[in-house]
Amino acid sequence: MFRLTVEQTFSAAHRLRISGHKCENLHGHNWRVCVTIEGRELREDGMLMDFHDLKALVGAVVGRLDHAYLNDVPPFDRLNPTTENICRHIGEELAARLPHGLSVHAVQVFETDGNSGAWLPD
Numbered sequence: 266m267f268r269l270t271v272e273q274t275f276s277a278a279h280r281l282r283i284s285g286h287k288c289e290n291l292h293g294h295n296w297r298v299c300v301t302i303e304g305r306e307l308r309e310d311g312m313l314m315d316f317h318d319l320k321a322l323v324g325a326v327v328g329r330l331d332h333a334y335l336n337d338v339p340p341f342d343r344l345n346p347t348t349e350n351i352c353r354h355i356g357e358e359l360a361a362r363l364p365h366g367l368s369v370h371a372v373q374v375f376e377t378d379g380n381s382g383a384w385l386p387d
């Protein structure tokens with residue numbers, strides 16, 4: 266099994282829909298997203314996937330969230346925009362765009378330097 270990891274950042278505002286919690290107030294983060302994909306077979310050129318191409322795919326998914334108010338962006342207009350849900354959203358969107366034979370191993374999202382969440386598909 267081979268794995269590749271790329272990192273991207275995005276800036277966005279959100280409000281958690283948790284009554285009485287301070288994160289219910291409008292605030293923002295500079296999120297850091299680490300995505301790891303995996304696959305069993307390398308291409309003939311010895312790569313699992315070109316880093317440039319992987320970054321472009323992650324950028325397409327994350328780009329929808331950058332400089333946005335997450336509570337207005339589907340699926341977060343209905344789904345609480347927690348770090349956990351952001352991880353899963355990015356992972357599922359990326360999985361649908363990966364070339365055949367590759368899958369998402371993990372998505373880790375850092376809300377701050379010390380706080381991160383991760384999603385690993387079943």
Ligand SMILES: [Zn+2]
Nearest residue numbers: 279288292294
């Ligand atoms: Zn927050």
